[in-house]
Structure formats: C-alpha cells, structure tokens
Amino acid sequence: MNVSEQLLHILKQEGVQHIFGVAGDALNPIISAIAKQDTIEWIRVKHEENGAYAAFAQGELGNNLGVCASTVGPGALHLINGLYNAKKERSPVLAITGQVPVAVQGTNFHQEVNLEKVFADVCGYQAIIRSPEQAPKIILKAIRTALNDNCVCRIELPADIAMMEAESEKYIHSAFRSESITTPPTKLIEEAVNLIADAKKIGILAGAGCRGAKETVEAFSNRINAPVTHTLRASDIFDHSMENVVGLTGLIGNPSGYKAVMEPDLLIMLGTDFPYTDFLPKETNVIQIDIRPENIGNRIPVTLGLHGDIHETVALLLENCPEKEDCSFLDDLKKEFREWKKSMEQKADDERELEPIHPEIFARSISEQAADDAIFALDTGTSVIWSSNFMNFHSERRIIGSFNHGSMAVGLPAALGAQFQFPEREVWAMVGDGAFNMTLHEFSTAVKYNLPIKVIVFKNDELSFVKIEMEEAGLAPNLDALHVDNFDFVAYAQLCGGEGIKVEHARDVEKAVAMAKASKKPFIIEAIVNSGELSLPPRIGLTEATDFGLSKVKEIIQSLGGNREQWENLKKEIEGYFD
Template sequence: MGVDTVFGLPGDGINGIMEGLRRSKTIRFVLVHHEEAAAFMAAAHAKATGRIGVCLATSGPGGIHLLNGLYDAKLDHQPVLAITGSQETSVLGTGYQQEVGLEHLYEDVAEYNLVVDNPAQLPGVVDIAIRTAYARRGVAHLTVPNDVQVADADADPYQHVAPATPPATSATRAYPIGIPREQDLRAAAEVLSAAERPAILAGAGSLHAREELLAVADLLGAPIVKTLPGKAAIPDDSEFAVGGIGLLGTKPGAELMDDCDVLFMVGTNFPYTKHLPAPDAVKVVQVDADPARIGARLPIKAGLVGDAKETLAALAPMLTRRDDRAHLEKYQKAMGDWRSNMEALENKDRSPIAPQYLMGVIDDAATDDAVLTCDSGTIATWAARHWTIRGGREFYLSGNLATMAPGLPYANAVQHAFPKRQVIAFVGDGGFAMLMAEFLTAAQHGWPITVVVNNNNSLGQILWEQMVLGYPEHGVRFEKPEGNFAAWAEACGGFGRKVTDAGELEAAIRGALAFDGPALVDVDVDPNEPPLPGTIAYEQAKKFATAFLRGQPHKVAIATTLFKDKISQLG
C-alpha cells in the first residue's frame, strides 16, 4: 500500500502490532513522546508527500491522545490511517482496565472505522481503509484487539465464508478526480471571460497547480489572493500575487474581495464568509474535487468538479485573453505599497524585538527550497506576512482546526520525509511547551530541524481576541519564571540559543540553520505587538478602544508599540 513509516508510541494494547513492525523489512516505526504528536506527524506526512500518513497508539488513553491530530487531518482533508489497540475480545464489555470503545469515540473523525474481530479480515480491511482514506481525503481507523494481533495470519476461528481480500494489484494512491464535463468548462469560461474586475482565490487544493494557476491569471489579467493553507500555491513575488485573505491577510487582498465582479475559487472552501464578497455583488466560478463543497460558501454561476491542475489546463484554451491590464496594475501598485509597509515593520532597532523582524531574519536566512511549519496564533500572522514563498519553498500549518502545538511535530515529519531539505518550525512559547518533548524525538532520530520560538510569554492571539471583543485581557500572560527553551534544546544534545537583543538575532538564526542536528533559537519578542488585520473595521476599532477604557492592564505598552509601528512605516 505504499506505507513506509508508522509514527507512534507503544503500549501493552499493541504489543502484537509492534512485533509485526519489528519483523517488517519495509516499514519504519518512528517512536515519538506523545500520541498527539504521532497523529500530527501522520497528517504532516500526508500534506508534504501526498502519501497516506499512518499513526499507531495503544488502547484507551493512547487512542484518546491521537484525536487532536486526527481532527487536524480530517478538517484539512488529508489521508491518514490510525491504528489502535484494544483488550482481548473475551473481556470486551466487562469494564476491563483501559477499556474505551475507540470505534465509538472515532465515529465523527473517521471516514472508515472498524473493530477487527477476525484475523482473516485484515488483508481486506487494511486495503479498504487505506483506499477510503485516499478517496475521501480523510481519516480511516482500525482498532485491533490483542488476541487478534497475536493470532496466526491465516486464522479464521469462526470458519466463515471466504473473507474479503485486497485486489491483486492494489493502488497506493487515489487517482485524481479528473476533468469536469465540457459543457461545465464552457459555462465557466463564459463567465470568466466576461469579467471586468476578476479575482482568483487559491486554496490548498491548488498547491500542485502553480503553472496552470499563473497561466489562467495571465489570460484573465486577474490578481490572485491566497488562503493561508494555500500560501505556497504561487510565489509571493509574482506579478499576480496580492497576498492573503482574512484576518491574517493583506489590505490589497481585502480590497480585491470588495472590488471584484467575478471571483474564481480554485481548490478552496474558505469558511470565513465575512471576508468574501457579498453574494449579490459578484459572480462566482468554483473548482473543487468534492462536489459537496461547490457553492457551500457563495452562490455560483458555474461549478467545476475536478482536480485543480487538470481542470485549469482544460479551461485555459477556452478563455478569452484580456489585454486591458488596468485592474491588475491597480493591485500590483497596492501590493508594492503593502510590501514596503511590511518591510518597514521588520525593524531591527526596536526593543523589545519586533516579531516581524524575527520572521524577516528567518526569511532572509532560509534557502529557496526551505519548508516552514507553523503553529496557530500570532505567529501565523507573522509567517503569513513575512515568510516569502519563492523557488520551491513550502508552508504547512493546521488550517481549519487551527490547533496549537503542531508546528514541531510537523517539522519532524517533513524532515523525516525529506532529509536533505531545510525544515524550520516557527512556533510560539505556548504551543511549543505543549509538545516540547518532540524536540528530544528529533535529537534521537537525528533530524536536523530548526525550531524558532517566538516567545512573548503569553497566549498572544487570545489576548488580542479578548480586546477586539471589548474585554480587557485576562488569563493570557504567563507568570514568572519564563521558560528557557534554549536550555532544553542543549539538554537534548541540540543547538540552543536564547536571544533577547535584536543585534544577536541574525547570527543565532544562521548558526541554528547551519547546525548538523536539531537546533532551537528562543527569542524574546515584544508581547504587546498586535497582529492587526489588513483592514480594520469600525466595529473592531470601537471594541479595541472599549477594552482600553475598561482597564486594559498593558495599555501604555500596547499604545507605545502601535506608535513605534506607525513611525517605522512612515520612516
């Protein structure tokens, strides 16, 4: 089935499976320190390679720990197989130790979900589980009782009819859904060719369709705005790029959504409709591999069910080239201004260190084929705006689940899959602390990942969300002492540097990237730097002011930081 790696943590509920992995000549078992990390690594493996990710956990608490990472795979439509253990069939239902009905617990997360009752089932159901995960772009789950694990491979204690068997030649990948019907393509081409102010919204489903996406944008004279999971769809310095959408997006991207008369959605089911055009103000064409997602966000004029790459290639010859570039040039100028503003915020003279400067240093020092993994939170804002997609660079984060803590396990999985590429995890102190033992995992497996901790000693995103709701912050800043994650990295045998002075930052980052092994740079950044949206609505500003008037405890520091930001942009 094309599986070469299983991420997991052993336990007495999976000893039989572990023995099978020990005997295997083709599958490597990667030992982690927490089952949640194993599931994140399986999801990241699927995202980065396109091949199914596999994770393994013992019965009861082990299987429960997998869930957060499995929901990450489910919500980002990644094929993952989760294998869990169970007590012997003879004691199920008796309240045995660690007895948890994982097949019931997984009912929502799994597209395929089965307790294996008979060893004779295994060849068939493993094949079906993997093919289902590929076909439905989601999670498959098999839970295997202990006595089934240790039984003879051909045992059939019940003497049933011949069990299901896998096909003689089993497909290791699901085939792309293909090309839409010709009449649908022509209907879409008619709407797109008539656009006067077109816009393309590119999502994760278009990551493999860069050349086709750029070719269609050129024909239409259309600026391209990207969702965050789709950030690597086209280079950020492309003449068609206008950055991102939503709270983490750019001002030109937001303005384009309000200005366009035709929106072409390619490989995205972007959920935040308040950042999309008004339904009555725009004509929408959408291409998606899943017909259930066509028209789910906005009413459409034309829907194309198909693989983004193949669909765009088939659509392009039907489009009428638009020679008037005024609309595109308008957004090229706006993006030039936006980039200048972002570069101004990468100011090394600020103290405390500006997180924009930290991300800018990483961006300058990284190779053109580097992979950046990211946690959720304010760090996602800095990565969205200051990590430049160029060359073969890639970018991965928890998209729709937006959970904390995947950045480090993602980096481990990507480095395992691509040992010669530069892999960087950009994480916050809150998320890193949750699964920091996985840095030790990297050291033990010899993965040369680079971890950069954007350390504001707080849960920064929640802080600003509280203020935007009009509430003074509460319960979002950690007490003293602050963690020294660099010391942890050194204790694991890796490279560790603590940076509090901007003048020391570049040397520390470059030293970490050059280190032959896992490296970590723990950077104290300004905790009062707001991740402001590209455009600020009146209601947001009003509630932000209300939080100040109600007694925001750090209002002087926040106001000072905002003033420094504006001075940097004006300077």
Template sequence: MAKKIADQLIETLAATGIERIYAVTGDSLNEVNEAVRKNDKIKWIHVRHEETGAYAAGAEAQLTGHPGCCAGSSGPGHVHLINGLYDAQRSGAPVIAIASAIPTYEFGTEYFQETNTIKLFNDCSYYNEVATTPKQFPRILQSAIQTAITRKGVSVIGLPGDLAKATSASVDSSTHAYPTKSEICPAEEDLAQLADLLNKHERITLFCGIGCRGAHEEVIALSEKLNAPVVYTFKGKMDVQYENPYEVGMTGLLGMPSGYYSMHEAEVLVMLGTDFPYSAFLPDDIKIVQIDIKPERLGRRAKLAIGLCGDVKMTIQALLRMLNPKTNDSFLVKQLKRYEGVKKDLAAYTEDKGETNKIHPEYVMSEIDKLASDDAIFTVDTGMTCVWGARYLQATGKRHMLGSFNHGSMANALPQAIGAALACPERQVIALCGDGGLSMTLGDLQTVVQYKLPIKIIVFNNRSLGMVKLEMEVDGLPDWQTDMLNPNFAQVAEAMGMTGFNVSDPEEVLTTLYNAFEIDGPVLINIMTDPNALAMPPKIELGQMVGFAQSMYKLLINGRTQEVIDTINSNYKHIREVF
C-alpha cells in the same frame, strides 16, 4: 512457521510504502511493536506523546502523498491520537491509525483502559472498523488502506490484543494499495457558460487555494488572458505566489489590503480549489464562481453564480480556449500598484528591529526567510506565528509550509517538523513555534534528539497566548489569563541534548540565526519577541477599533497603564493603516 496477525499487518503496511509508525508502545500494542522489530522495511518512531505521532504521520503524508502511519494503545493512547488525527482528516492527509484494543472477550465490560473506538474515532476518519477474527482482518486492512489513499483522510483500524497475537488465516483479498488518479473536468456546456460569464465582464479576480497545487502555469495563463489579479489563501501561498507577476497577496485575517480589495472591487470572483471558510472576507454583491474537485463544497461559503466540479489544472486548460483575451488591464494595474504599497509597508515594519526583550517578530521572520534554503520546509504553530509566516515567508516553487490550517490547533509545529525531517531528510526543516504551542509538546524535543533530526526550532517567545490576547482586545475585553510564565527554552533544549540559544538583543538575531542554521544537528533558538506586537487585518472595521479602544480603557482603569503605553509604542507603525 505460522504468521501472526501483527506480522501480517506490518508486512502489508510495508508493501503499501509505509516506512514508519509513530507511536508509544503499550500492552495491547506490544505484538505490533515486536512485528516491527522483526521487519527491516519499517521503523518504529518512539514519540513522547501519541498526539505528536499523529501530527508527524499527517505531515509525512502531506509532503509525500503516501500514507503516514501512527498507533496508540488501548484507552489513553487512543484519546491522545485524537487531536492529530482531526488535523490529518481536515488537511486531506492519508493516515492509517492503528488503535490496539483490549482483548475481544472483555469488550463491553468496562475493562481497564477500554474505549469504544467506533464512537471515539468516527468524526475524525473516513474509515473506522474493529477487526475481531483472523479471516476478517485482511479485508479490513485492505479497506482501510484503500480508503485513506483514495479519499485522502484517516482510516482507523481497531486491533484487539488477542487478535494481534492470533495466527493469520488465508487471504482472499488484495494486500497492497491501488492508488487511483481520476481526471475530472466540467462538462463542455458548463465550461461554455463560465466562459460566457467571464467574456462579458472586465474586472475579474482569481482566488486560489491549495487545490491549485500543480496548476501554477495554468493559473498564470488564465490570469494573463483575463488581466485578473491573483489572490491566494494561506494554504495556497507556496503553490501560487512564486514567479507570478499577477499575484496581489492574501486575504483573510492574515491577509493584506491588496488581496481584500482585489476581491471586493471585482465584478467576478473565481474561486479555484479553495474552501475558504471566512465568509466575512468574501464579497457579497458580485458574481462568484467556484471550481472545486469536491462538489459537496460548492456554494457553502458564498452565493454562487456558477459552481463546477473539476480538477483546477484540467478545468483551466479546457476553459482557456473558450476565452477572449482582455485588452483593458486598468483593474489589474490598479491592484498591482496597491500591492506594491502594501509590500513597502511590510518591508518598513522589518526595519524597526525592536528593543531588548521586545524584538519585533516581523523582523525575525523576514530574516528567517532570507536565510532559509530554497526548498525549506516550514512548520508554523497556530497563532501569531502564522501571521508572521503568512506575511514574510516567500514562496520559491520548492518550499513547503505545514500548519494546522483547518483544525487550528496549537502545538502542531514541532510534531509536524518531526514527520517532515524523517520523510525528507535531504531538506532543511524549520519549526516556527509559539511559546504556548511548544509548551504543550515540549517532551518531544527529546524525540528530535533521539533520532538526531537536524530541525531548527525557532521559538517566538512573546510570553503570552498572543492571538487570544488580540482577539480579546478586539472584542473590547482586557486580556486575562493570556500571560505565560515560561521556562528558559534554550536551557531545556540543552538539557535534552540539543544546542540552544537565547536571543534578547535584536542586534543578535541575524548572527544567531545564521550560526544556528550552520550547525549540523537539532537547534532551538529562543527569541524574546514583543508581546504587544499587533497583526492588522486587511480591512479594519469601526467595531474593531471601538473594541480595541474599550479594551485599552479597561486596562487603564485597572491600573495597567504601562501595558497600554507599551502597546502604543510597539504599534505606532500601524497608525497609517487605521487612517
């Protein structure tokens, strides 16, 4: 029996190792849906929104290293994919997106649901082509798969509906993936130059990103040899922090003073596998070295003394034999002592649990950290949830944390948790959602129930767009249009078929979390957190204090005195950080 193009597509994807397609079916996608139904090696995951599907596919790819797959039908389905595909592309997640399209003979006629997939997806993909003939299709499919795997990003396959049902042609290209692993190390003379620089200076700090994944032992060995404190990015935390006697925390908006000052008081900063975008947190008066697997990233965030292209693990291994061990550890000891003070402050914030309907989020996150398994997968919504996750979730060497760290979109935590739970069914998956983020993808709670995914969804319900509110206050503006009138999320969850808990009393947080984690199935815990809880940056500038004071003044003169009082009462603990 002749094989359809749709069947050829699904067989090739299955042979590549893809086990799921996250999608909402629709007319131009129906042949693909039917091909999945007939194939026992690949499953169709019926999400409620294509954006959820793209996020779930990206999460699966990040956790497994294998391509994820999502699909959207012509027109609206394409547009709904965009946000999740941008996140996958910027996260380095190999994702195959199938964009089924209108019939080829209707191209360019403003036909119903027509979109130009080339124009639409070009900015969020490495490969983006439309197949138009059976002979062409296998080549495009092979190119898309190979590009996604090797470049670690998105490949889009435009598949017209009439082509999907057409009979396949003989194949003269390969039909399976060829994963490649290149070992890249800087040239010997470049390493010698770097070693000479490091041997001549005493105060050296390492700044580690996601590129240090798999190089934990090498990072510690380098730190030990140089007596260098280790700072890390949010993305790099789970791969660098654990069992590391030299770590001093993060820097950046979510970071800590110990991380910030370890970098700014150094003579040399060595950036390892990070394209940290916030230049304001990088020192501008010291020597900076950057080592990255992608040479196009070198020097675009800071002025470099040396920039090298290489795999972090291999580069450190080659560099270590060229370095002289440092005997003076005074700089390291100073930063570690500062870090101990920071950790005491962070712990102190968790001791105040808050009050009714104003539960302190620091306390909540610290309890989640204690109860979560050693190999838990956390997904964190962009916003204030990221702040508390960055500061209170601890690495174990087995845990993973997913977020929209580069794209910075709201509403990522629930969709990513769906992908994580399907890709790693043996692991605990905890979605840490903001009320704003969850509101955007609320319908996909039903997806969690439909596939019986035992995700624990914890809502930090501060009834506001908390991070935006804080940004406005720092800029001297009264917060405006940031308040959220929310449904009872626990009741919504129960209406959809999962267990739901409401927590408004801080004394009930620990018991409720414990009981929820013991339930074998999906659970949503709606925790009423303090809407006025502030996140202090690692270094507070005068302009930020002035802006915040102006914001509070504007609230006062507009009759919002109680909000100012509530803000002060909620954040008295931060006063010593300011002064």
C-alpha cells in the same frame, strides 16, 4: 505469520517507512513484529497526540500515508486531536489502535473504550478486525479509503486477535490508487467562458486545491488580467514573487488581497472552501471550481459551479477564454501590493532597535536564509501572522500547520514528521512560547533520532493571539490568564543534547539564523520578542473599530486604576507600533 505481522507486511508493501506512537499492551505484538524487520521504523514519541501530528505531516507532504499508533482506550484517545488536524487538512493518515480482547468487549473491562463511537466523526472508515480471516480485506480497504479520499482511517486490532495465525493471504494485493481526472461538461465550460467574457473586473481566490496547477492558474490570470488572492494554505503555491499575486485576505490578510476578492464584478474561486464569509462578496457573480462538489456554494451563493480537477478545468477555460485587454484593475492592485510588501520590509528591518525585538525581523531573516526547498511547520497563533506576512514561500518551499483545525502545538511534532520523511531538506518549526510549552518534550525525540530541525520560539511570555482575539471582541485582556511561565529554552536544548541561542538584540538575528541553518543538531532560537506587537486585518469596519476601541478604553481605565500589568501592556503596544 500472525495478524500483527500480516498488518506490517501490508504496510511495507504500501511503502510505509515510519509508525509514530507510544508502546503499550495491545500494541506489543506489532512492536514485536517491527523488531523482526528493518523496513518500517517505530518512532517513539513522548505523547500520542504528537505522533498523530507527525503522521499528519507525512500524509500532507508526500504521496503516501502517514501512520500513527496507540494502545487501548487511554492511548487511543490521545491521538484524537492530531487526527482531527489531519481530517481538516485532508491528509491521508492511518491510525492503528489496540483494543481489549474480543472475549471481554462490552463488559466495561479495564481500559475499555468504545473506540468506534469515539472515532466516528474523525474517520472516513474504521477497519474493526473481528477475525484473522477478515483482517487483510478491511486493512486494505482502510488504506484505499485514506489514500483516495485524503482522509483519516483507523485499524482496530484486539489484543487476542493480534497474536492469532494470519489467514486470507490470497486477498493481499497492492492498494488501488485512483489516477482518474474529473472535468465539467462542455456546456458548463461555455457558460463560464461567457461569464468571464462579460466581466469587466475579475478576481481569483485560489486555495490549496490548486496544488499542481500553479502554472496553469498563472497563465489563466494573465489571459483574463485577474489578480490572484491566495488562502493561507496556498501561500507556498502562489508565492509573493509571482507576477499577478496580490496577497492574502481574511483576518491576517493585506489590503490588495482583500480588494481583489471584494471589488470585482466576477470572482473565480479555485480549489478553496475559504470559511470567512465577512471577507467574501455578497452580491458579486461567482464561479467556483472544486474537485469536491460539496464545497461549491458552501460559503456564498455561486452563479456557476464547476465540479472538476483544478488543473484540467482551468486549462479548458484558458483554451476557450478570449484575452482581456483592460488591465487597470490588476495593475492598480499589483502596485498596492508592492507598496504593502515594501512597508512589510521596513517593519522587518533589523535597524529597528526596539527591545524586546520585533518578531517580524526573525521571520524576514529566516525567509532570506532558508533553503529554496525548506519545509516550514507553522504553529497556530501569531507565529502564523509573522510567517505569512513577512516570509516568501517561493520555489519548492512548503508550509504545513493546523490551518483549518486551528490547534496549538502542531509545529514541533509536525516538524519531526517532515524531517523523518525528508532527511535531506531543511525543516523549520515556527512556534510561539505557549505552543512550545505544550510539546517541548518532543525536542528530546528530535535529539534521539538526530533530526536537525530548527525551532524558532517567539518568546514574549503570553498567548498573544488570544490577546488579539479578546481585544477584537471588545474585552480587556486578562493578562494573568494569558501569561506563559517560561524558562531558559537554550539551557533546555543543551540539556536534551541539542543546540540553541538566545537572541535579545536585533543586530544578532541574522547570525543566529545562520547558526541554526548550519547546525547538524536540533536547534532552538529563543527569540525574545515584543508582546505588544499589533496585527490588524486588511479592512476594519465600524464594528471592529468600536470593539477594538472599547478594549483599549477598558485597558486604560484599568491602568489608571493601578493595574500595572495593563499599563505595561499598553506601553509595549505603543512602542511596537511607533518604533
């Protein structure tokens, strides 16, 4: 057994089933070792970054590592963006990179890169193998660190050591996985109970740290009559059919979700490091509970911080808090949220016959038809807006994406990773045409491996979210820079060996979604949507109104000056808003 085979043996022992990557010189010993067994499958992606996104999806969705691999310098550098996404989402991912032989390291050898420096920020630990004797010890340390800290770790295997005879087999054992639970001291629980007892209006802002604690948080909100606002990442925990959920806050939020955070005299933040301080209160009493103590007080000053597991800590509060009688604040926001949902249903009604089609109609139809345990890979951009506002991630549905890193092009490769891990579940990629153009070559990867992913491409020939950002900053959009050159995506799907359908009329949306759902092949819905669709935050202040108005004035001036593109853009926005 050589060192490469030993590494593969350890990964098999830890339950790894897939390695996503692109083959190359320094990886050849590992590729050879994979060919000799049938437990771990080498998944040939078209680009290493997409392999890292696929590994992120597996780390995010399961209770195990996602694994990606690349060869020396250039290939390893391609992993970086996908790995940063895993870091920001706190997904356990192991990256295996080759390196030039030890004898020539430090000599500016062909393709040599100081990977330790390059990966220093993205990795929680780097296992840089210098000898066969050292290898199993630090390989297992990398695995333990990734699993227990929910982070990215890297194994660097020089080409010469990869072929050497393995040593130190006595050190190989199952990686330790902590099951310990952290709870705050009784004194702090009592302080929290007193703050809750004294408060008249309480709001809860719940994040992805509440995964596994849904029922406990729901019971707690009932006991203290607190509306629950959730973050984007927690949309599949606190779905919009739950009794006390009042929606999202932030730039893509809704009014009731915003008010539930900004108007109470006590805000309880659960498992969230919500970054948008403009949507957090300035002078309200705040209790923040988080398993990561560095998050407590990170965004706004807190009255009381509780370091602990969300489920166990909230259970202690639930056990000790008196039941609140006044439910007027909760009831008012629940009513407002119901009204908002009704307005969203009207916006997503397929009776709205504007063409190009309102993108909301597609999102609602997918929400209504997708399986109760479907996985949705949401790409960065307006596809997140349509998904979060017009879909309900109830039951066992999951969402994944680049919610903290905010990188385009995560949707399709993340869908690949998800479908590999859960072949029996429906996997939907919700992507814009800009993002799809960046990764469309991986659709042929889905065909090669018979992955029946469903890809909806919101096709409006522009980078719509970037246009919104420019308008909010008071700038007239540079429509030439924002333009996306597209082609026939259905023909492309068929060329690759998949299936697809172009949808240009609202009356055909439901049928197209049903076709995608039923297909046993990778499927593309080419959704021809209106580029003028507006998305406004739940609260527009004077600064936002001024900047947005200034942008529109500039667009009108350019239109009157003969800029045909700006005129067409304004027309589409007016049609989209008033239809």
